[in-house]
Amino acid sequence: MAKPSLPQGTRDFGPDVVRKRNYILNTIKNVFELYGFLPLETPAMENLDTLMGKYGEEGDKLIFKILNNGLDNPDKEKQIREDFEKVLQGKNTKGITERALKYDLTIPFARYVAMNHSQLTFPFKRYQVQPVWRADRPQKGRYREFYQCDADVVGSNALLNEVELASIYHEVFSRLKLDGYELRINHRKILTALAETCGGADKMMDITIAIDKLDKIGIDKVKEELIQRGLTADQVNIIEKYLNITGTNDEILVSLSEIIGNSENGKKGIEQVSFILANLQSQTLNLKLDPTLARGLNYYTGIIFEAKAPDIVKMGSIGGGGRYDDLTGLFGVPNIPGVGISFGVDRIYDVMEELNLFPPDVHVGTQVLFFNLGEAESKKSFELMQQLRHRGIRSELYHETAKFDKQFKYAEKKNIPYIIIIGEKELTDNTCTIKNLASGDQQSVSAASLLNHSF
RNA sequence: GUGGUUAUAGCUCAGCUGGUUAGAGCAUCAGAUUGUGGUUCUGAGGGUCGCCGGUUCGAACCCGGUUAGCCACCCCA
Numbered sequence: 341m342a343k344p345s346l347p348q349g350t351r352d353f354g355p356d357v358v359r360k361r362n363y364i365l366n367t368i369k370n371v372f373e374l375y376g377f378l379p380l381e382t383p384a385m386e387n388l389d390t391l392m393g394k395y396g397e398e399g400d401k402l403i404f405k406i407l408n409n410g411l412d413n414p415d416k417e418k419q420i421r422e423d424f425e426k427v428l429q430g431k432n433t434k435g436i437t438e439r440a441l442k443y444d445l446t447i448p449f450a451r452y453v454a455m456n457h458s459q460l461t462f463p464f465k466r467y468q469v470q471p472v473w474r475a476d477r478p479q480k481g482r483y484r485e486f487y488q489c490d491a492d493v494v495g496s497n498a499l500l501n502e503v504e505l506a507s508i509y510h511e512v513f514s515r516l517k518l519d520g521y522e523l524r525i526n527h528r529k530i531l532t533a534l535a536e537t538c539g540g541a542d543k544m545m546d547i548t549i550a551i552d553k554l555d556k557i558g559i560d561k562v563k564e565e566l567i568q569r570g571l572t573a574d575q576v577n578i579i580e581k582y583l584n585i586t587g588t589n590d591e592i593l594v595s596l597s598e599i600i601g602n603s604e605n606g607k608k609g610i611e612q613v614s615f616i617l618a619n620l621q622s623q624t625l626n627l628k629l630d631p632t633l634a635r636g637l638n639y640y641t642g643i644i645f646e647a648k649a650p651d652i653v654k655m656g657s658i659g660g661g662g663r664y665d666d667l668t669g670l671f672g673v674p675n676i677p678g679v680g681i682s683f684g685v686d687r688i689y690d691v692m693e694e695l696n697l698f699p700p701d702v703h704v705g706t707q708v709l710f711f712n713l714g715e716a717e718s719k720k721s722f723e724l725m726q727q728l729r730h731r732g733i734r735s736e737l738y739h740e741t742a743k744f745d746k747q748f749k750y751a752e753k754k755n756i757p758y759i760i761i762i763g764e765k766e767l768t769d770n771t772c773t774i775k776n777l778a779s780g781d782q783q784s785v786s787a788a789s790l791l792n793h794s795f
Numbered sequence: 796g797u798g799g800u801u802a803u804a805g806c807u808c809a810g811c812u813g814g815u816u817a818g819a820g821c822a823u824c825a826g827a828u829u830g831u832g833g834u835u836c837u838g839a840g841g842g843u844c845g846c847c848g849g850u851u852c853g854a855a856c857c858c859g860g861u862u863a864g865c866c867a868c869c870c871c872a
Contacts, residue, residue: 345845348863398870401796444872472872477796479866486872549870635871647872657872684872713830748832763830777832 349476349484359702361487364516364685364692365469368489371511372467375504377491380466382448388432388440394447394670396638404441404473404484411436441473445490446639446667446680453494453678454671462495462676469685481655481687490661492680494668499612502643502663503619505681506627509647509659512683513626517697520650521658522626526633527613528640528662530596533606534582534631537599538575546570547579548634554583555632582631589617589629596631612643641665645681649691658691659683705734707795709751712738713763720787721762724772727791751777758795 346352353361369379391403411420423435442448445468453464469489478484491508493501506523513521535544546569550562557565559580566576578599585595593614600606613629620627635644642663649655661681668676692698708728710721718737725735736756738747751759761773772790775782785793 345863396870402870474871476871477869478864482871488872655872660872682872687872711830743829744831745828746832752832759832761830765830773831775831780832782831 347484349478349482351483351485355705356703359705360692360698361685361689363698363702364688365487365489367515368512368683368685369467369469371508371515372489372491374511375465375491375508377465377467380449380452380468381470382442382445382452382468384441384471385439386442386448386451388434388437390451390671391440391443391447392432394639395443399443402474402476403443404475405432405437406439406441408436408438442470443474444472445470445488445682446492446664449490449492449680450494450667450678451671453676454668454673457668457673457676460495463493463501464495465491465493467491481690483686486684486686489683489685490680492678494676494678497677499615499643500619501679502612502616505661505679506616506620506645509645509681510626513647516688516692518650518688518691518695520652522628522648522650524628524630524633524646524648525613525616526630526644527609528642528644529605529609530600530613530631531634533600533603533609534579536603536605538571538578540571540575543569543571545638551579551583551632552634559583585631589627592629592631593617616643635660635662639664639667643679647683649687650695653691653694655687655691655694657684658687703755704757706736706754706756707733708735708758708760709747709754709756710735710737711744711747711759711761711763712741713761714741717762717764717767720767721760724760724762724787724790731791733795748777760790 385406388403388405392400395402410416413420420435423433426433427436449466449468453460467490469487471485471487473485476482476484491505493505506525509521509523513519531548532541532544535541535547538547540547547566550565550569553565554562562583563576563580566579567573571579582596582599585592585599587595593610596606596610601610617627617629630646633644633646635646640662642665644662645660646657647659649658659682661679663677663679665677666674667678668674708725710718710725712718712721718741721737725737728735738750748759750756757777759775759777761775766772766784770787771784772787773782773784774790774793
């Protein structure tokens with residue numbers, strides 16, 4: 341028999357890891373609930389045409405497609421061979437793949453809203469925590485199956501939503517002690533204005549892809565890439581001026597106005613960014629206006645967010661989001677604007693692991709282990725244990741009578757902080773011995789007062 | 796999708812220009828120790844050297860392929 345293995349880019353999560361992941365997931369969910377968001381789940385798979393064309397050309401390639409069943413049906417052989425020819429030419433066809441694993445949570449959410457808009461109360465605020473799949477090549481911080489935690493508000497144009505979402509980032513990262521995070525914001529209209537000002541509105545994609553790499557490859561390489569992408573030297577000069585903008589958020593706003601303030605889009609973008617900055621000033625210090633931020637997903641139309649891990653861990657983005665004017669329009673229901681954010685749990689996990697930010701008590705599962713020292717003794721232990729469990733104390737009884745040594749080691753390995761000994765002596769006295777394993781302190785208490793003991 | 800790099804015990808890794816029966820530490824199990832763990836000592840088990848093929852009298856080592864990890868590019872959480 342072949343050795344068992346996992347598909348590329350996927351992982352098992354053992355008990356310790358699940359505990360730590362749950363710590364992150366619960367923190368995020370609690371904050372979402374605190375801000376009035378409602379839970380939603382959608383299927384692992386979607387119809388392929390729900391997903392295709394929503395994430396750009398590159399995104400389409402990364403969608404995991406599911407092979408149809410019944411392709412070996414001899415009655416359909418001719419049709420299937422024809423369809424397969426199309427696949428060989430790089431086209432998709434319903435005859436071969438009709439479904440795909442979901443690529444993110446935003447598009448399935450838009451599909452859900454489009455299907456249910458008549459029953460929803462707007463603005464509809466939903467959060468969603470589920471795995472998504474990407475047929476990307478794995479590397480550090482990049483998996484083929486990973487979790488996203490999204491919160492979106494649809495049916496409202498109010499910028500207050502952006503303010504709320506930014507506050508959620510701050511609240512979650514503060515609770516996780518990820519204080520070194522940085523939330524960068526920019527506005528799609530500011531980028532559009534830049535493209536217009538350079539006389540190349542149609543070059544928007546080329547410009548954003550190139551300038552997004554600034555802090556990675558440096559100004560010279562970005563200029564090189566811009567020229568390669570067909571921009572003139574004059575245009576590149578304007579972009580260079582734009583990229584050289586530095587300073588405080590207020591200073592950046594002033595500089596932006598100088599370059600793109602005459603454009604309608606530029607004005608609008610600057611105005612909206614100013615509003616958000618002004619409303620958050622008192623609450624978060626980690627908010628940074630970054631004109632070079634240009635998130636890839638092409639459905640964003642307004643504010644864009646990106647949460648960056650503390651610089652020392654070299655992880656990059658641990659969350660992102662933005663405003664999209666008309667996502668449900670893609671599914672035939674226009675005029676429902678939305679804005680949302682996403683947390684990348686798997687990356688947050690890696691960052692917290694690297695920075696040692698998990699609280700030590702994440703690992704405490706069972707609080708109390710009852711030693712098993714004989715038949716009559718374990719019967720009594722079981723009785724008391726059930727009473728402790730009624731009180732909500734997580735307890736277990738060692739599964740068989742064994743030497744002290746063994747039972748101690750079991751408690752240690754499972755990080756159980758307290759053990760309770762009920763042996764021959766305790767049985768006759770109707771007492772029990774409670775021992776704190778970390779300190780070594782132990783005390784004898786009556787069976788009755790055990791139930792009021794605090795662990 | 797492109798390129799680089801790595802794969803030896805449960806884990807971390809040694810293993811010389813290709814040469815008998817592939818090693819260490821940690822972990823596991825047993826004993827020293829039948830009501831008090833973490834320390835120490837003694838002993839034991841555990842490997843088709845990722846997988847498939849080739850070169851060779853002989854391969855963990857050289858060559859080809861393949862799978863997986865890591866890294867870079869593309870893109871992204």
